[in-house]
Amino acid sequence: MKAKMLSPVWWEDGELVLIDQRRLPWEYRLLRLRRVEEVADAIRHLAVRGAPAIGVAAAYGVVLGVREARHETELIAQFSQTVEQLQASRPTAANLKWALERQRRVLEAKLGGERESVVQALLSEAHRIRQEDIEANLRLGEYGAQLLRDGDRVLTHCNTGALATAGWGTALGVIRSAFSQGKRLKVWVDETRPLLQGARLTAWELQQEGIPYEIIVDGAAGALMARGLVDVVITGADRVAANGDTANKIGTYPLAVLSHRHGIPFYVALPTSTIDPEIPDGETIPVEERHPDEITNVYGMQMAPEGAAAKNFAFDVTPHELICAIITETGVLRPPYESSIREALRSSWAIHRVSI
Secondary structure, eight states: OOOOOOOSEEEETTEEEEEOTTTTTTOOOEEEEOSHHHHHHHHHTTSSOSHHHHHHHHHHHHHHHHTTOOSHHHHHHHHHHHHHHHHTTOSSOHHHHHHHHHHHHHHHHHTTSOHHHHHHHHHHHHHHHHHHHHHHHHHHHHHHHTTOOTTOEEEEOSOOBGGGSSSSBSHHHHHHHHHHTTOOOEEEEEOOTTTTHIIIIIHHHHHHHTOOEEEEOGGGHHHHHHTTOOSEEEEOOSEEOTTSOEEEETTHHHHHHHHHHHTOOEEEEOOGGGBOTTOOSGGGSOOOBOOTHHHHEETTEEOSOTTOOOOOBSEEEEOGGGOSEEEETTEEEOSSHHHHHHHHHHHSTTGGGSOO
C-alpha cells in the first residue's frame, strides 16, 4: 500500500499553487501565483525546487504569461518574453528547458486558431507534463526498489522526494517504493549545505511516512562509509549529459568518489525528461553559481566575518564512470551510457518531445 502522495505544484482556480519550500519544516505555506514574473521569482528563490518540479512550474508559468494576450501577434510576443524570463530563472535544471520546448511545440501547432483554444492547449499540456512526471516517478521507483535489499542503509543527498517533483520523487521515490514493499531500510540524510534541503525537506518527508532516518553533516559521509555503515548511495539529478555525466546538488561528486573508494554502489535516479541529449558531456553542462550570502548567512544569522568572500556553486558534475546505474522510468540503465541513454529516450513516454 503506497502512502498518500504529496505534490508541491498544482493548478487551481486559474492559479499556480506551490508549497513554499523555503518555509518547511517550520511552516506549511502555500503560494498562489497569477503572473509569470511570480513563477520565475519562485523558481529563482527556491520556493519551488528540484528539476522535475521546476519543469512543471515552468509549464504552468507559460500559461500565466500568455493568457492575457488579445490576439495572435501579441500572444507570440508574450510567449517569447515568458520563455526568456523562465529560462533565466535556473540554468542547470534540464526539465525547465524541456518543458518550455514542449510548450513551444504546442504553440506552433495551434497557431491560427482562436486565442482561447491556444491558451487551453497550453494549459492541457502543462497538466499532461505534471501527470507524466508523477507516473514516471512511480515507475522508476519500482525499478529502483529492485536494487535495494531488506536491511540496506541508504545514503542520499539534497531532497529528491515528492517535494522535488510533481509527486512521489526520484531517489527518495526509490526509497519510498522499497519501503512500501516492506523492506526495512535506514536512510542517512546529508544535511546538504548551504540551504539544508536534506535536513529540512528530506527529513520532513521521511518523518511523514515513518521511514527510519538520521541526519548527518555533509562531511560525515566518508566516516560512515569507512565504518561500514553505508550499503547504497542514491541521488537525484538536475541534468544528465548524453554520455551519462550527471549534474546534481553540490556535494554529490565527492559522494561518488567516496563510494568508488569503498566499493559502495552509487546510483542516480531521474525521469528521462532530465536527460539532455544535446549536451555531450559534463564539461558542457551549465553550472549555476548563486549568491555568496547563502553560505555566509544561514536563515538570517551571520555565520562568517562581515564582508567574507565566498564561492557558491549550486551544483557539481559526477563523471559517468563513477555511476553504477541510472534509474529511469524505462528501466535501470547500465554502462555504456551513450547507448543505454539513447535507447531509453527512444522507448520513453517522452520520445516525441525529446530531440535525439
